[in-house]
Amino acid sequence: MNLILTTPTDKEIAITRVFNATRQLVFDCYTKPELLRRWMFGPNGWEFSVCDIDLRVGGKYRYVWTGPEDASMGIGGVFKTILPPEKIINTQLFDQDWTGGEAIVTLSLTEQDGQTTAVTSILHSSKEARDLALQSGMEHGMEMGFERLEALLNTL
Amino acid sequence: MQLNSYQPSHLDATFAALADPTRRAILERLMNGEATVTELTKPFSLSQPAISKHLRVLEQAGLVSRGRDAQKRPVRLEAQPLAEATVWLEHYRQIWEANYQRLDTLLEELKATTAPPKRKGTKQ
Numbered sequence: 001m002n003l004i005l006t007t008p009t010d011k012e013i014a015i016t017r018v019f020n021a022t023r024q025l026v027f028d029c030y031t032k033p034e035l036l037r038r039w040m041f042g043p044n045g046w047e048f049s050v051c052d053i054d055l056r057v058g059g060k061y062r063y064v065w066t067g068p069e070d071a072s073m074g075i076g077g078v079f080k081t082i083l084p085p086e087k088i089i090n091t092q093l094f095d096q097d098w099t100g101g102e103a104i105v106t107l108s109l110t111e112q113d114g115q116t117t118a119v120t121s122i123l124h125s126s127k128e129a130r131d132l133a134l135q136s137g138m139e140h141g142m143e144m145g146f147e148r149l150e151a152l153l154n155t156l
Numbered sequence: 157m158q159l160n161s162y163q164p165s166h167l168d169a170t171f172a173a174l175a176d177p178t179r180r181a182i183l184e185r186l187m188n189g190e191a192t193v194t195e196l197t198k199p200f201s202l203s204q205p206a207i208s209k210h211l212r213v214l215e216q217a218g219l220v221s222r223g224r225d226a227q228k229r230p231v232r233l234e235a236q237p238l239a240e241a242t243v244w245l246e247h248y249r250q251i252w253e254a255n256y257q258r259l260d261t262l263l264e265e266l267k268a269t270t271a272p273p274k275r276k277g278t279k280q
Contacts, residue, residue, distance in 0.1 A: 003249055003252055003253045005252070010175060015249075017256050019256075019263055020263065021264075021267060025263055025270075029259055029263065029266070035262065038262050039255060039259040039261075039262050040255055131171055134248050
């Protein structure tokens with residue numbers, strides 16, 4: 001079940017992952033707030049405080065994670081295409097807009113023999129925005145790594 | 157934290173250089189050791205000037221360097237920027253993987269609770 005990360009074009013990131021479940025179930029986990037908030041986490045220790053989904057074309061979604069000292073990270077957008085249980089296309093914009101513009105996110109689900117392949121394609125507004133998004137992963141990832149190290153050190 | 161070493165402009169150049177398949181193939185060849193431009197031209201159906209142009213992009217991104225030997229000027233791989241770009245992608249990958257592992261767990265839970273024994277036509 002390895003995750004495959006590629007950069008198909010200058011502005012794009014594509015993430016492919018196989019899940020051991022039907023695509024209806026995977027689709028539900030992406031679109032029902034009570035399910036989504038159980039797996040899509042922000043930074044370690046942050047709370048998924050807002051998870052609103054108006055699942056219809058033109059409908060909006062909004063997610064907010066709240067961290068220490070009232071820090072918050074919000075993201076939102078509009079649904080452009082909804083084809084249950086195989087495809088969702090939506091816009092995506094961070095409140096801080098640190099990547100400089102909206103991205104278009106396409107989630108495609110294909111099912112075979114009870115397994116579902118999920119391909120998430122994130123098309124950024126520019127190559128710079130794409131690279132900034134990747135770089136945020138780097139910083140976030142390092143932070144998580146250090147937190148884990150800290151937790152480990154505390155047990156020694 | 158050594159985040160300062162990951163300067164965006166520097167990484168821009170790295171990613172731009174890596175975006176081209178010929179340049180990636182050149183880097184792969186150089187992983188086996190340094191080579192002259194003539195040697196690098198052979199496996200590709202490209203002219204020597206075309207290969208030299210790719211090498212200049214790689215050199216500007218700091219991914220390769222040229223030797224001092226005035227005649228041959230062998231090309232060699234500079235591993236550091238490549239390693240940084242790889243580390244960068246790896247961390248982005250890990251964030252998604254952490255979320256997806258939680259999704260795996262949730263899906264297993266849902267399968268256990270939403271799949272009643274249907275075999276014998278137990279209609280609700």
